[in-house]
Amino acid sequence: MVNFFLNDEAVSLDVEPDMPLLWALREGLQKTGTKFGCGQGLCGACTVLVNGSPTRSCVLPVASIAGQRITTIEGLQGQHAVQQAWLSENVSQCGYCQPGQIMSAVGLLSQNTNPTDEDILTAMSGNICRCGTYPRIVKAIKVAAVALQDKTMTLQDRNVQPASEVQG
Amino acid sequence: MKLSRRKFLVGSGIVGGGLLLGVSLRNAQPVPHTRAGSFQPNAWLQITPQGEVIFQLDKAEMGQGVMTSLSTIIGEELDYDPANMIIEFAGVNPAFKNPQMGVQITGGSTAVMTGWEPLREAGATARAMLLAAAAKEWQLDVTQCKTDNGFVIHPDGQQRSSYGDLAALAAQQEVPKGIVPKKPENYRWIGKSLQRFDSADKVQGKTQFGVDVVLPGMAVAVVVRCPQFGGKLKSFDENSLAGVSGIQKVFAIHSGVAIVANGYWQARKAAMQLVVEWDKGPIATLDSAAILTAQKEALAGTRKPFSVESEGDVSAVFATASNIIKAEYSAPFFHHSPMEPQNCTAQYVNNHMELWAPTQTADIARAVAAFYSGIEPDNITVNSTFLGGGFGRRGYVDFAGEAAAIAVKMPGVPVKLMWSREDDMQHDYYRPATFHQIQAALDENGQVIAWQHNLVGTSILKGFGVDLMRGLLPAWVPPALANKAGHGFANFVSDYDITMGEGAKIPYAVANRSVGMVHHDAGVPTGFWRSVSHSFNAFIVEGFIDELAHAAGKDPVEFRRNVLGNSPRHLAALDLAVEKSNWKMMPRIAGFGRGVAVHESFGSVVAMVVDVIVTGNQYVVQRIVIAVDCGLVVNPDQVVAQMEGGAIYGLTAVMKNGVTIRDGACVQSNFHDLPVLRIHESPSIAVHIVPSTDKPGGIGEVAVPPVAPAVANAIFAATGRRLRDLPLVL
Numbered sequence: 001m002v003n004f005f006l007n008d009e010a011v012s013l014d015v016e017p018d019m020p021l022l023w024a025l026r027e028g029l030q031k032t033g034t035k036f037g038c039g040q041g042l043c044g045a046c047t048v049l050v051n052g053s054p055t056r057s058c059v060l061p062v063a064s065i066a067g068q069r070i071t072t073i074e075g076l077q078g079q080h081a082v083q084q085a086w087l088s089e090n091v092s093q094c095g096y097c098q099p100g101q102i103m104s105a106v107g108l109l110s111q112n113t114n115p116t117d118e119d120i121l122t123a124m125s126g127n128i129c130r131c132g133t134y135p136r137i138v139k140a141i142k143v144a145a146v147a148l149q150d151k152t153m154t155l156q157d158r159n160v161q162p163a164s165e166v167q168g
Numbered sequence: 169m170k171l172s173r174r175k176f177l178v179g180s181g182i183v184g185g186g187l188l189l190g191v192s193l194r195n196a197q198p199v200p201h202t203r204a205g206s207f208q209p210n211a212w213l214q215i216t217p218q219g220e221v222i223f224q225l226d227k228a229e230m231g232q233g234v235m236t237s238l239s240t241i242i243g244e245e246l247d248y249d250p251a252n253m254i255i256e257f258a259g260v261n262p263a264f265k266n267p268q269m270g271v272q273i274t275g276g277s278t279a280v281m282t283g284w285e286p287l288r289e290a291g292a293t294a295r296a297m298l299l300a301a302a303a304k305e306w307q308l309d310v311t312q313c314k315t316d317n318g319f320v321i322h323p324d325g326q327q328r329s330s331y332g333d334l335a336a337l338a339a340q341q342e343v344p345k346g347i348v349p350k351k352p353e354n355y356r357w358i359g360k361s362l363q364r365f366d367s368a369d370k371v372q373g374k375t376q377f378g379v380d381v382v383l384p385g386m387a388v389a390v391v392v393r394c395p396q397f398g399g400k401l402k403s404f405d406e407n408s409l410a411g412v413s414g415i416q417k418v419f420a421i422h423s424g425v426a427i428v429a430n431g432y433w434q435a436r437k438a439a440m441q442l443v444v445e446w447d448k449g450p451i452a453t454l455d456s457a458a459i460l461t462a463q464k465e466a467l468a469g470t471r472k473p474f475s476v477e478s479e480g481d482v483s484a485v486f487a488t489a490s491n492i493i494k495a496e497y498s499a500p501f502f503h504h505s506p507m508e509p510q511n512c513t514a515q516y517v518n519n520h521m522e523l524w525a526p527t528q529t530a531d532i533a534r535a536v537a538a539f540y541s542g543i544e545p546d547n548i549t550v551n552s553t554f555l556g557g558g559f560g561r562r563g564y565v566d567f568a569g570e571a572a573a574i575a576v577k578m579p580g581v582p583v584k585l586m587w588s589r590e591d592d593m594q595h596d597y598y599r600p601a602t603f604h605q606i607q608a609a610l611d612e613n614g615q616v617i618a619w620q621h622n623l624v625g626t627s628i629l630k631g632f633g634v635d636l637m638r639g640l641l642p643a644w645v646p647p648a649l650a651n652k653a654g655h656g657f658a659n660f661v662s663d664y665d666i667t668m669g670e671g672a673k674i675p676y677a678v679a680n681r682s683v684g685m686v687h688h689d690a691g692v693p694t695g696f697w698r699s700v701s702h703s704f705n706a707f708i709v710e711g712f713i714d715e716l717a718h719a720a721g722k723d724p725v726e727f728r729r730n731v732l733g734n735s736p737r738h739l740a741a742l743d744l745a746v747e748k749s750n751w752k753m754m755p756r757i758a759g760f761g762r763g764v765a766v767h768e769s770f771g772s773v774v775a776m777v778v779d780v781i782v783t784g785n786q787y788v789v790q791r792i793v794i795a796v797d798c799g800l801v802v803n804p805d806q807v808v809a810q811m812e813g814g815a816i817y818g819l820t821a822v823m824k825n826g827v828t829i830r831d832g833a834c835v836q837s838n839f840h841d842l843p844v845l846r847i848h849e850s851p852s853i854a855v856h857i858v859p860s861t862d863k864p865g866g867i868g869e870v871a872v873p874p875v876a877p878a879v880a881n882a883i884f885a886a887t888g889r890r891l892r893d894l895p896l897v898l
Contacts, residue, residue, distance in 0.1 A: 016413070027433075032379075035377075035508070042840055043839055076372070121847055121848035132816025132845075133809075
């Protein structure tokens with residue numbers, strides 16, 4: 001039996017201790033928002049927050065998170081500024097990697113309220129997107145940073161362009 | 169709109185409750201998801217008396233945005249906000265066959281292109297019948313009434329009637345003739361950057377992809393496959409799984425050994441432990457070097473290349489020309505690697521099979537499931553899910569065949585078949601490896617007077633012909649016969665496969681041209697890879713034209729412009745990309761290089777200007793400026809998104825290694841040795857749309873082809889080194 005906190009609720013799960021957290025979430029708890037992409041911690045689709053830090057759940061034995069606080073995409077409840085920015089920037093294409101991308105971005109912004117481009121690229125380099133939404137991810141993180149941290153500053157002050165401008 | 173009324177609606181009988189149920193002529197089968205009592209003027213649309221407007225989305229949503237774009241098109245003519253529609257993935261029905269391909273496939277960037285006219289007609293027809301119903305109710309002439317987003321409006325400006333209230337009466341109205349579609353200046357939703365309708369669920373992890381299907385009592389299956397392509401199972405030792413918990417059943421299927429377990433983790437652990445003996449099959453000693461050698465021999469052999477294009481007399485020109493430039497190019501096998509590994513859920517109950525499949529081709533999935541399970545196609549239901557990327561890979565439905573073969577042996581138990589990433593990369597239908605010989609003759613003025621391009625690779629139809637035939641043949645044809653016919657078709661057509669020449673026809677005015685194709689089947693499975701043959705042919709054509717420009721001592725843009733007189737769309741896109749990139753204003757940065765390419769595919773033209781910075785033997789792609797002419801634009805923001813994404817998808821195949829073959833198998837296995845472009849390697853991308861009122865072209869694939877040659881040309885500009893083999897390695 002493994003006990004941990006999932007999205008601020010205590011859960012108890014009777015699974016093999018070496019089972020990666022990913023499968024405990026997806027199959028044990030039917031929380032399917034966290035995705036399986038590579039099984040080797042290489043693609044970031046399975047990213048969750050463990051005590052606030054972005055972590056690859058596909059290579060994390062469930063036994064190792066006993067007593068820890070796990071946050072998944074479901075835990076953000078659609079209200080997080082990062083999710084809102086993902087909407088306003090129309091980031092998602094197929095959308096499969098986006099829960100993992102969003103969790104990495106949430107982790108970044110909780111540590112670094114005003115990330116530079118370099119900070120963003122470093123923090124997000126573990127998350128693969130095959131649809132190629134990278135340019136919008138960078139933009140959305142900046143938008144979310146503004147919304148989260150400094151509501152008095154405008155986007156222009158931070159040299160962030162609003163949602164994709166299309167020029168004829 | 170071209171679709172005739174007769175073709176559009178038949179069977180206008182009074183059915184239940186006095187409602188007319190229009191049924192598409194092309195089938196006598198009911199459309200899946202039909203609600204009793206709804207106004208159903210065609211296969212796509214239903215309006216219920218409760219006011220629900222339900223759209224059967226007959227294309228797979230794999231990120232390209234069809235859920236938004238196609239509902240926008242039908243909503244525009246229906247005059248109903250597409251954001252308020254109930255959008256469902258259509259089931260299998262002949263009405264939903266892709267008119268360009270004869271099967272229910274999402275591919276070839278055709279969704280908006282082929283949906284443009286029928287969906288507008290579908291929306292407009294329904295709207296006309298709703299107007300007629302209101303006019304009848306109000307005893308007015310129909311021309312006195314108008315619509316406004318889900319309502320018919322009385323000329324008094326006060327009374328109005330909702331589409332739902334009018335549904336029953338609308339169903340009894342004559343199907344109108346000669347409907348005139350809206351003028352573009354009156355568009356309310358088309359041409360606007362509407363937010364994608366699938367975004368809100370996607371950012372919350374609520375979207376149901378194939379892997380997210382959960383059914384009560386569901387088991388999870390994995391398949392252990394022979395690493396060698398064409399290999400077969402000899403034997404397996406079930407006793408080797410002693411001690412692994414949670415295993416329900418282990419048995420052989422057509423593609424290997426199926427392990428059915430309580431969950432993925434148990435199934436995967438068992439798969440790692442299972443002792444299997446394989447017959448490694450016909451190519452067990454093959455490697456990439458031997459494939460290239462065989463390709464070169466095939467090209468040099470006595471077999472005359474199949475002519476993809478021939479104009480003038482290239483032989484005569486080459487016999488006398490004094491300035492002949494020759495080159496050899498190549499591209500490797502390349503993996504798709506959508507983020508969602510292949511999977512499919514199946515349940516077999518009472519001689520009925522139900523599938524939940526993330527597929528680009530639902531009707532072929534049904535046919536393949538029938539073949540491998542022995543269940544009649546009519547007894548198989550296919551439910552499409554969202555796709556975690558497609559890129560052509562999910563046009564192949566091997567996973568549906570496996571899931572059905574497993575489920576039929578587990579009656580009553582829903583089974584989710586899951587591939588690992590390793591399975592996905594090592595059993596892909598790769599972009600074919602190709603080798604190209606190309607030559608051109610220049611006259612004394614530097615004009616191209618002859619162009620000859622011969623390529624060798626595995627025919628696309630070799631890999632797809634079997635499935636295509638399964639989908640084309642009617643469901644009553646026994647699956648075994650369809651399979652046999654498919655193999656015969658694929659073998660025959662492979663030597664005459666014009667799809668291998670897609671993108672090799674040049675837009676430039678050259679009087680003597682020849683493009684030829686030699687099919688060589690190495691035994692490695694190959695197939696469509698986002699933009700298919702354009703992805704390698706554009707690299708060769710636009711790389712080589714750049715070589716010719718430099719050989720002629722001319723600016724690559726001017727050189728192209730001079731011979732694009734017959735290709736105004738190319739010229740306009742090229743000019744826009746050149747203007748927006750400040751082509752001639754080259755920054756003075758060490759290692760800087762700028763390259764250009766322009767290419768037409770799937771009804772659209774894309775020009776790219778790429779900036780690179782070379783340091784030692786490394787290069788960084790810094791900026792891509794894109795100009796696209798894709799005809800009339802349904803959703804500008806999503807055109808931009810596909811340009812960005814297509815360029816980045818293409819860049820992976822430019823900058824990262826492809827698949828290599830050793831001992832008849834794929835050497836690589838996961839993202840560590842088949843790396844893909846990551847965010848810190850992604851360039852800045854600016855997209856500019858050429859204004860157009862022409863009918864829409866494709867958008868999902870068209871940004872891929874020009875990126876490889878534009879990068880190669882930029883690297884040449886920076887270094888003087890001409891890279892002719894993908895990936896581009898200095």
